[in-house]
Amino acid sequence: MSELFGTLPDGTPVHRWTLERAGIRVRVLSYGGIVQSVEVPDRAGHPADVVLGFADLDGYLAHPEPYLGALVGRYANRIAGGRFPLEGVTYSLAQNNAPNSLHGGERGFDKRVWDVEPVEHGLRLSRVSEHGEEGFPGRLDVSATYTLDASGALRIAYEATTDAPTVVNLTNHSYFDLSGTGNPDGHELRLAASRFTPVDADLIPTGPLDDVTGTRFDFRESRKVGTGYDHNFALDKGLTPTPVEIAELHDPASGRVLTIATTEPGIQLYTGDHLSDPFTPGAGIALETQHFPDSPNRPEYPSTELRPGGTYRSETVYAFSTR
DSSP states (O other): OEEEEEEOTTSOEEEEEEEEETTEEEEEESBTTOEEEEEEEOTTSOEEEOBOOOSSHHHHHHOOTTOTTOEEOSBOSEEGGGEEEETTEEEEOOOTBTTBEETTSTTOGGGSBOEEEEETTEEEEEEEEOTTGGGOOSOEEEEEEEEEOTTOOEEEEEEEEESSOEEOBOEEOOEEOTTSSSOOTTOEEEEOOSEEOOBOTTSOBOSSOEEOTTSTTOOSSOEEOOSOOEEEEEOTTOSOSSOEEEEEEEOTTTOEEEEEEESOSEEEEEOOTTOOTTSOTTSOEEEEEESOTTGGGOTTSOOOEEOTTOOEEEEEEEEEEEO
16 A cells, blocks of 8 residues: 655655555655554554654654664665775765765665565565765666565565676664654663674774673673664674574563564664654664675675676565564
8 A cells, every 4th residue: 555655845756655464564665765664563462663753754854864764775884984995996975974974875775765666565666876876886776675474574675786896785774662662771682693893983893803702792692782882793694695583672561572584794783872853862773784884995894895797685574573
């Protein structure tokens, strides 16, 4: 089901699509591929929206920086100094998170209107990112397919091809609050990650991965999340051809459980410390499956390079249950 959600200042219409299956209802916008809402029942069967979002398009236009629910790219996370080398050429990007580039630049994928077509149990969003868009090389044909499976799990599958060497790193930037109250205090998190990426004051990796043992980054056993995180965790499974479960977020009060499976080698945990009006700091927890920050400048990290003749593929599954 689709409906007009609003109109951009240049007159471009934005539509909202509703997917519903197995008691789960998801709303997706053509603007930014945004997951506006995910309604999930608690252990008593009472539904609530478990992701942060705005009720209208004006909210997203007025508050773009949190990237609420957005499809971010061409490169999710940070690239140091807004520069990276590729095949002997250094490319310069917008330093929209000074001095670094963040989530694709000033007008990344989260601020573009995508073409949308229905598929079985879902939607396929697609667009062409032209050579030079936000400074990135190569004409990128990219799609993201959102589907609900028989259990109501939300599956997002990304694909991209290019006509010239480039870098690609896509993710969804939903902030989860399984209580549905705007206060995820008490949420418990488990991550299948024995290492994390230490960062400097600008959140750029400082070097080799660190062991989580004996640190506040150890979520190998489920425990309360707390605040103060905006870090990449290196998943023990690494890069895989099919999604493998790597995370569980649990709200003991409502009984809601989110499990995440992905093909990606990393996950960015951001506890929303810098969220601001109309939200409060810490109002949602982002769990962004992706490659590592600054990978184009770090040959020791899993590569984010895509070349002509190859296909970028990434898939993440968000499954909901109660206990």
